[in-house]
Amino acid sequence: MFQNKKLIKWFIPCLLSIALFLSACVAVDPAAMPADDGGEMASEDGPTIALVIGVKGDAFYVTMEKGAQAMAEELGVELIVDGPAEWDAVLQTSIVDALIARGVDALVIAANDKQAMIEPLQRAHDAGIHVLSVDTFIGDGDYEGGEITFPLSYIGSNNVEGGRIACQAVIDSMGGTGSIYIQNTIPGISTTDQREQGCVEIIDETDGVELAGVDYNDDNSGKAAEQTAAVLQRDDSVTGIYGTNLFGARGAAQAVANAGLAGVVKVASFDAPETAIDDLRNEIVDMVIAQLPYQMGQVGVEYALAAINGDMGSIEPRFGTDYVVITRENVDTEEAQNAIYKSE
Ligand code: T6T
Secondary structure, eight states: OOOOHHHHHHHHHHHHHHHHHHHHHHTOOGGGSOOOTTOOOOOSSSOEEEEEOSSTTOHHHHHHHHHHHHHHHHHTOEEEEEOOSSSOHHHHHHHHHHHHHHTOSEEEEOOSOTTTTHHHHHHHHHTTOEEEEESSOSTTSOTTTSSOOOSSOEEEEOHHHHHHHHHHHHHHHTTTOEEEEEEEOOTTOHHHHHHHHHHHHHHHHSTTEEEEEEEEOTTOHHHHHHHHHHHHHHOTTEEEEEESSHHHHHHHHHHHHHTTOBTTBEEEEESOOHHHHHHHHTTSOSEEEEOOHHHHHHHHHHHHHHHHTTOGGGOOSEEEEOOEEEOTTTTTSHHHHHHSOOOO
């Protein structure tokens, strides 16, 4: 068949190399492939969307997960959900890296820090994964003309506005005078930074109302309770407290109740877990601002699938979700009841 000996000399080693290459491909150990803690690669049957929440065990994210799961079922896509055990950008980065290795198609994430999470999410984007922000943003949150533009959308509340609403309500129930103490979480989180900003704006715009101070509780209600107790003991001008999220508000409410100051010191709770509603009914908390995490989860998954399908026109770079302000007057309405977060 081969008349030319030179050609035979070339052809046989070439065949051998192809055979060797093919057998190596067949013999690859799956354990050596990049995989997440579940040890599986992304589904080969259809797209896989990952939702990375801010922290596990937080009713806000439990509710968000339910919305995301409901939408994933409706659209027939695989959804995987993960999140750090503590609010920590380093822990969240390892989760993002595992998802990049797993080869998910889209990543919907509540970033733990607006600066520290830029680099890991840029890595995901560079690996061809569609990145979307839910609840918190990275950079300055302006994904059209701002510092960071690769995330396709920022889905979440208007948090400056939320801070303004909360502190205006506290000031009204304080009778328009006194000083407000802010119980915040960790600096660098876009949502709670903006909620503090909104509250400080309102205080600055109101004559006769002062800022008593701000403490950071590491997203821990026990620490928030200790810090608030210390403030109440040393500063009797404090007649209003604003907790910028579920943990700060819970700790502040406990400290107010323990000090026997329920009703005297007015408290606004950002976020609406069952405990905040109990505190409202028991007159320890005066207003609860419910966000819409279920809707955030739904829209996150809907947008992620649109991106995977190349339907970019249906994705808004900013999808603002609403609030339901819950007071003792409206707590039993259907709207308020539906807005209460699920804890499991
Ligand atoms: O307030 C929510 C969320 O919006 C924030 O980014 C972090 O804290 C919560 O999850 C409540 O604990």
